Amino acid sequence: MNSSTRFKLSFMMFLEFFIWGAWFVTLGTFLANNLKATGSESATVFSTQSWGAIIAPFIIGLIADRYFNAEKILGILHLAGAFLMYQMYQATDVSVFYPYVLVYMILYMPTLALVNSVSFNQMKDPEKEFSNIRVFGTIGWIIAGLSISFLFHWDSAENIQAGMLKNTFLLAGIASAVLGLFSFALPATPPKAVKGEKVKVGELLGLDALKLLKDKNFAIFFISAILICIPLAFYYQNAGLFLATIGVDNPTGKMAIGQISEAAFLLLIPVFFKRYGFKKTILVGMLAWAVRYVLFAYGNAGDLAFMLLLGIALHGICYDFFFVSGQIYTNSKAGDRYKSSAQGLITLATYGVGMLIGFEVAGMITDTYKTGDSVQWQMVWLIPAGIAAVVFLLFAVLFNDKKEKEIPATI
Incomplete structure (x- = not known):
């Protein structure tokens, strides 16, 4: 190039x-x-x-x-x-x-x-x-x-x-x-498909990759991916407002720590895959969601501001260790025939269905714990922490990784 x-x-x-x-x-x-x-x-x-x-x-x-x-x-x-x-x-x-x-x-x-x-x-x-x-x-x-x-x-x-x-x-x-x-x-990036070729809606949405759900482990991962997006939605919807409301200085700039963390932890995924395998890597990502929200629940803009910054910095583990690891796992399970369809299916399940449910739940919880202009932020964060902890436990118990340890650790 x-x-x-x-x-x-x-x-x-x-x-x-x-x-x-x-x-x-x-x-x-x-x-x-x-x-x-x-x-x-x-x-x-x-x-x-x-x-x-x-x-x-x-x-x-x-x-x-x-x-x-x-x-x-x-x-x-x-x-x-x-x-x-x-x-x-x-x-x-x-x-x-x-x-x-x-x-x-x-x-x-x-x-x-x-x-x-x-x-x-x-x-x-x-x-x-x-x-x-x-x-x-x-x-x-x-x-x-x-x-x-x-x-x-x-x-x-x-x-x-x-x-x-x-x-x-x-x-x-x-x-x-x-x-x-x-x-x-x-x-120039011309179209790849042949003009006049019939388009299947199932292929566009990745629905032909639903056959992968016959694999019990993949089905457990798929359901877990949807469920973990519920606490993820709380972060997108409430984190900026939360930091600004409690008086954190320069909240938008400090949230950029999360992207710096994301770039750094991306480099560690191959190491974790090789040493600990897929299941333990993704469990670390799930656990990080629960920990980060507990930090948000009990941190403040004063002497405990470090807890908020640590919670933001966990974004790299939260996102990379679950979502990027999940994309790699999906790619390894799909095979050549369903690679694109499988990635489309996971995107539809997470950013589509999962986040849609998550934003609705986050809005409902925020309204429930809001009185006038005041929000009980501790409860708003402890609830998604609990959801993440439940998903963590379900995945830890139900997912059997005996056959998953040979997943290539490439990104």
Whole structure:
């Protein structure tokens, strides 16, 4: 890969995740303070991510894979996203905001697959080259968070009260417009599928990989993956709002510690796989969810602030050791015939069904423990900690890893 192509792909990844990190981390705080949303209303807004994940395979499978170059679709989707971001920036009510964020997420979620397609198309050895490109996405997310906290200070207590968080949508919109225009300068990525070839809905959603559920261990993992997304949704929906509400300084910037952790622990997965096997690796990930929420429940912005920072730093173990390990496990179980379908099925189950249930539960729990403008955060965090602990125990007892220890530890 020449230096020009490497730069283009790296800049593409940087902007792709800068856009997401620029508004999604502070969304819960924005909804509660700017739009006065209830927990249930916030859950409805956050669930747009799940609907986007469910609909994304149709956009990729029916359009990108068959009719148009991936980089051109990427450009069009991000230009449309820039317009929608501006509409979200101007919204003053949840009922006005919701349609725009719903359409935006339906358009944005497919771009996550498109940037991968554009990248892979330029690589001779993706296993060695992709991580060096993808890391710029993590850097983009981190830079977005640091900018909001330490450059613009939009998440300071006084600026939150002044309604400045809406500027995050303007920032994301500008970045989306830049990426939209830049996408047309990316290397050409023509459609792979043969025109006129019949499309099977089951293949698009990964439903043909349901045959894998006949394997008891895979079925247990599949159900556990859906269930663990319930506590995951609590983090996405409430963490930013929680930190801002209890008075943590520069909460968005400090949440970027989670992405730094994610990048670091990604490198440790092969070591854990080789030494401890799949079951123990994924159990560590599950346990980390329970521990992190206990830390959130009993930490504070004062002398126990280190507990909150430690909870944020656990994000790398929480995400990588469960979700990335799960993707590797799924790939090993699927075989050549069902590799793509199996990954599509897991994505649909987790970011689609699992997160959809999770956001609904998180919104209901938040409303249950909210009195006026005050939230009993300890209970809001102890409940998902309990859910994660139950999933941990069920997986530990029911999953038999005697035949799973030969999973290749490659990413």
